[in-house]
Amino acid sequence: MSEKKESLNFIEQIIEEDIASGKHGGRVHTRFPPEPNGYLHIGHAKAICINFELAAKYGGKTNLRFDDTNPITEDTEYVEAIKKDIQWLGFQWEGEALFASDYFDQMYHFAIDLIKKGLAYVDDSTPEMIAEMKGTPTVQGKNSPFRDRTIEENLTLFEGMKNGEFPDGSRVLRAKVDMTSPNMLMRDPVMYRIKHAHHHRTGNQWVIYPMYDFAHGQSDSIEHITHSLCSLEFRHHRPLYDWFIQQLEIFPSRQIEFARMNVAYMITSKRRLLKLVQENYVTGWDDPRMPTISGMRRRGYPAEALRVFCDKVGVAKRDNLIEVELLESCVRDVLNRDSERAMVVLNPVKLVITNYPDGKCEKLSVEINPEKPELGHREVDFSREIFIEREDFMEDAPRKFFRLSPGRDVRLKHAYIIHCNSLEKDEEGNVTEIHCSYYPDSRSGNDTSGVKPKGTLHWVNAGSAKKCIVRNYDRLFTIPEPTVDDGQDFLKFYNEESLVVNDKALIEPYLLRQDVGKSFQFLRQGYYCVDADSNDETMIFNLSVSLKEGWKPGY
RNA sequence: UGACCUAUGGUGUAAUUGGCAACACAUCUGAUUUUGGUUCAGACAUUCUAGGUUCGAGUCCUAGUAGGUCAACCA
Numbered sequence: 001m002s003e004k005k006e007s008l009n010f011i012e013q014i015i016e017e018d019i020a021s022g023k024h025g026g027r028v029h030t031r032f033p034p035e036p037n038g039y040l041h042i043g044h045a046k047a048i049c050i051n052f053e054l055a056a057k058y059g060g061k062t063n064l065r066f067d068d069t070n071p072i073t074e075d076t077e078y079v080e081a082i083k084k085d086i087q088w089l090g091f092q093w094e095g096e097a098l099f100a101s102d103y104f105d106q107m108y109h110f111a112i113d114l115i116k117k118g119l120a121y122v123d124d125s126t127p128e129m130i131a132e133m134k135g136t137p138t139v140q141g142k143n144s145p146f147r148d149r150t151i152e153e154n155l156t157l158f159e160g161m162k163n164g165e166f167p168d169g170s171r172v173l174r175a176k177v178d179m180t181s182p183n184m185l186m187r188d189p190v191m192y193r194i195k196h197a198h199h200h201r202t203g204n205q206w207v208i209y210p211m212y213d214f215a216h217g218q219s220d221s222i223e224h225i226t227h228s229l230c231s232l233e234f235r236h237h238r239p240l241y242d243w244f245i246q247q248l249e250i251f252p253s254r255q256i257e258f259a260r261m262n263v264a265y266m267i268t269s270k271r272r273l274l275k276l277v278q279e280n281y282v283t284g285w286d287d288p289r290m291p292t293i294s295g296m297r298r299r300g301y302p303a304e305a306l307r308v309f310c311d312k313v314g315v316a317k318r319d320n321l322i323e324v325e326l327l328e329s330c331v332r333d334v335l336n337r338d339s340e341r342a343m344v345v346l347n348p349v350k351l352v353i354t355n356y357p358d359g360k361c362e363k364l365s366v367e368i369n370p371e372k373p374e375l376g377h378r379e380v381d382f383s384r385e386i387f388i389e390r391e392d393f394m395e396d397a398p399r400k401f402f403r404l405s406p407g408r409d410v411r412l413k414h415a416y417i418i419h420c421n422s423l424e425k426d427e428e429g430n431v432t433e434i435h436c437s438y439y440p441d442s443r444s445g446n447d448t449s450g451v452k453p454k455g456t457l458h459w460v461n462a463g464s465a466k467k468c469i470v471r472n473y474d475r476l477f478t479i480p481e482p483t484v485d486d487g488q489d490f491l492k493f494y495n496e497e498s499l500v501v502n503d504k505a506l507i508e509p510y511l512l513r514q515d516v517g518k519s520f521q522f523l524r525q526g527y528y529c530v531d532a533d534s535n536d537e538t539m540i541f542n543l544s545v546s547l548k549e550g551w552k553p554g555y
Numbered sequence: 556u557g558a559c560c561u562a563u564g565g566u567g568u569a570a571u572u573g574g575c576a577a578c579a580c581a582u583c584u585g586a587u588u589u590u591g592g593u594u595c596a597g598a599c600a601u602u603c604u605a606g607g608u609u610c611g612a613g614u615c616c617u618a619g620u621a622g623g624u625c626a627a628c629c630a
Contacts, residue, residue, distance in 0.1 A: 007569050007577095035630050070629060127628055136626050138556045172628055182558040184626050193628035212630050235560060236625050259561085259623095312579060314568040318561050319623055326567070326580045336593065371593075402591065411589050444589065456589050524590045550591040 009315040011050070011256055015058055015227060028060030029226045032086070032093070033100075033216065035067045036078035036200070038270040039285045040085045040293045042306075046261045049310040051229055052091040063223055064093035068101045069215045071199035079200075081285075085293040089303050100210075100219045101201045107210050107218055108162065110248055111173060111191055115154045119247055120191060121147055122157040123174050130172070133179070134187050141179035141187040161194055164207045168194050175214075177243060185240050189213050217241040220253035228253045231260040232317065258315050263322045264480035266291040272483070272490060281494055282476075288531075288542050289476045289498050299473065300519050300529030300544035302338070305330040321480065328545045335519055335527040335544065340368050343380070343413065343458040344522040344541075345506045346470060348387035350462065351434045353418060356384040361463070364444065366414045380508055382415050385462035387506055392457045393434055395423065400551065402455035404434070409453040413523060417442035417451050458523040465506040468539040470528065472500045511539060519544065 008016065019026045030051040034040065040048075055062040064086065068074045083097060114120035123130065123146045135141035149157075158173055160166060173192040181187055191214040196207050210218075217240075220228045228241075234257055241255045260268075267273065268291060276282050276290070285292050288299035296306065309330040313322055343366075361383045368375040388404070397405035404410045404420050411417050418436040426432050442449035474497055482493040511520070513536065519529045526546035534540045 007571085009568085033630090037630085067630065073629075130628080131626075134626060136556095137558070139626090140557095141626090169628065182625095184558090187626090190628055195628080209628095211628075216630080232560070233624065234630095236558085257560085261567095264566090312567080314579095316561090316568065320567065323566050323581070329580055332592090341590080370590085400591095413589065415589095417589090447589085453589090455591075458590075521590085521592085524592070526592095547590075547592050 010317070011054065011227070011229065011258060011315055012057075014256060015054065018226070019058065024224075024226045027226055028055055028058040029063070029224060030055045030060065030229060031063040031065050031220065031223065031225050033065045033067045033219075034082050035070070035073075036075060036082060037070075037073040038078060038274065040082055041268050041270075041273065042263055042266060042291045042293070042296070043260050043268040044085075045089060045293055045306050046310045046313065047229070047231070048086055048089055048091060049307055050258070050315060052093075053311075054227070054229075060226070061094040062091070063095075063098055063225070065098040065100060065219060065223065067212070067216060067219075068099055068199070068201065069209050069212065071195060071197040071209060074200055076200045081294065085297075088297060089293065090307060098219075098223065099201055100215050101199060103215075103219055103222055104202060104206055104210070106222060107215060108208075110218055110244075110250075111158065111210075111214070112155065113248060114175065114191075115158060115173075116151060117247065118151060119176050120173055121149050121154050121176055122161065122171050123147075123188075124171050127169060130190070134184065135179075137182075137184060141181075143179050144174070144188065147176065147188070158192075161192065161208050162206075164196065166194055168196055170194065173208075175240075175244070177240070183236055183239060185213065185236050186243070189240060213237060213240050214244065217244055217253065217255070218248070218250070220255075221245055221248075221251040224251050225253045228255045230255060230257055232257045233260075257317070259317050259320060261310075261313055261322060262320060262481075263291065263327065264324050265475035265477050265482075266324070267477070267483055267490065269483065275491075276476075279491075281491070288471070288473050291476075297517075298531070298542065300335075300517070300527060300542055301327075301331050302334045302519070305334040308333070324475065331545050332527070332548070335521065337371050338369075339519040339521045339527060340375075341366070341370070341523055342511055342520045343460055343508055344468075344470075344511070344525070344528075345387045345389050345458070345460050345465075346502055346504075346522075346525065347390040348460075348465075348504065348506050349390045349393060349431055349434065351386050351388050351418075351436060351459070353384050353386070353416075353438050354421070354435050355437045358384055360384065361461075364414050378510065380414065380510070381461040381464045382412075383461055383463055386412070386459045387462055387465060388412075388434070388457050388459045390431070392455075393420075393423075393431060395431070402551075403457060404436075404455075409451055411442075411444075411453045411456040413456050413458050414444045415459070416440070416444070417447070417449060417453055456524075458525075460506045460508050464509050466509060466512060466539075467503070468505050468507045468511070468541060470502040470505045470541045470543070471531065472502060472543045474498050474500075505541075507539065514539070521547075 032051045052062045133142045172190045174188045177186045192208045286294035286298045363379040365377040392403040416438040418438045422435045424433040439449040477493045482490040527544040528541040531540040
């Protein structure tokens with residue numbers, strides 16, 4: 001057996017070094033820490049895959065922990081949606097879902113520890129004054145006049161903060177680190193602020209809430225997380241993350257930063273996604289155009305495709321912009337393998353087979369999925385009148401056009417080879433009907449005609465065709481990076497044609513009453529899934545991704 | 556007027572740690588095909604720049620250049 005050396009990403013290298021050195025007894029424990037203030041998107045999908053797959057690879061565990069330390073933006077509605085998305089992606093966290101708010105009491109005592117060590121103080125300065133004293137990246141900060149309060153006074157005031165004796169914004173608890181540090185985050189960061197707000201889990205029990213820097217690392221430590229993975233923006237937080245753990249003398253979780261994923265034509269800013277929803281540019285968080293996990297699910301992207309995509313994208317520390325084509329390739333791959341085939345005519349034109357007996361109806365056998373022959377066949381009606389795709393016919397066709405044109409032959413998929421004889425047009429010159437004759441000995445499966453047409457067309461039987469609605473989706477924005485210039489006007493790059501509804505498409509009856517979410521390959525066109533808006537009257541299909549097109553008509 | 560991070564095909568990641576620059580996507584050829592799909596074969600790189608160390612540098616050293624991040628009582 002030839003051993004192929006597997007290449008490791010930089011996080012795996014760190015983990016393997018830790019295991020080799022016996023750190024934490026070789027244990028690997030990660031966590032996915034969403035804030036329940038919005039829906040998960042493609043960027044979260046990458047973080048989820050990394051955390052869960054890395055832990056699984058090394059026999060470890062992954063916690064789901066909601067980072068709910070800001071009561072005014074968070075809600076249980078998001079908690080449930082986030083859980084659903086993670087499970088749909090195919091992952092299960094260790095035990096029950098956890099919450100940073102579960103540790104509020106412990107964090108409070110951590111803060112008291114720090115005060116007692118002379119490493120934290122209550123600051124009465126206004127937010128403006130604190131910002132002023134903090135300096136800028138290139139100008140050192142200045143010490144607060146409240147920095148040298150006695151431990152006893154700090155203890156009393158902090159307890160007063162906790163007991164609700166002071167109004168919002170009047171005081172904060174700050175860590176006493178170093179106002180001259182070149183790292184802004186080390187300039188006496190705020191640990192606790194006063195917020196008389198209702199928390200989605202602790203209700204009105206608390207009026208002080210810890211800041212991210214005094215909650216995240218502490219939660220990691222409490223859960224004995226070994227490798228705390230986050231995105232690059234948190235690089236500057238690491239010295240503070242380590243400082244708190246060191247001063248508190250608690251379990252030393254380690255923060256490791258990786259580059260978050262950017263995908264062309266997509267945005268992952270929660271604020272901007274919310275704006276798209278609120279201003280009705282999309283129909284909701286799960287609009288199939290949204291880069292949210294729920295949106296992609298409704299779009300018909302299989303969870304497996306998302307996982308494969310995240311794996312292929314890799315993990316590194318440099319800024320990146322992934323082409324959507326890679327995502328679409330992953331989606332096609334899974335859908336090609338798994339989805340049933342069906343014939344749907346999106347833009348119908350009638351075709352009459354003049355030498356086919358009127359009133360005759362044949363049951364033709366069609367394969368369900370050529371990639372899975374074991375699935376067998378089903379039957380489709382064929383008769384004298386059918387519909388074909390308008391784009392599959394051209395009166396004056398170039399030589400490279402392999403479809404139907406007067407005088408040319410073409411194969412009807414699963415049926416007969418036909419020869420085009422004539423056509424009818426309306427006053428405006430639109431083709432209204434195409435007349436063909438068929439070769440009776442060319443039936444699919446036992447073709448003895450010897451005719452070798454260049455192309456094969458999909459079709460639907462006129463007598464049994466049903467109308468449906470097809471929602472064709474395209475990228476949400478017209479340029480790859482709609483937020484590059486950092487203007488709020490990313491909306492000017494909104495793609496007005498990101499949704500085109502087609503209500504004249506014709507399906508074969510087989511497609512009626514299929515399960516919501518089920519994917520089909522509409523032969524020669526693309527992958528579509530059944531939308532939840534479908535009902536007994538009308539099926540609604542969402543375009544997941546089109547088939548690759550090897551030939552583009554030049555008109 | 557700083558600190559930190561990052562630089563490898565069009566895109567994204569590799570390169571057994573100093574030994575023939577690899578894989579995937581995209582693009583372009585060609586073969587196969589009753590889906591112009593799938594599948595198969597092939598093509599596509601001054602490793603940011605300039606010096607240096609070395610038999611040998613994507614990898615090590617020096618100096619540049621470019622991009623990113625940091626000044627919420629958000630996470």
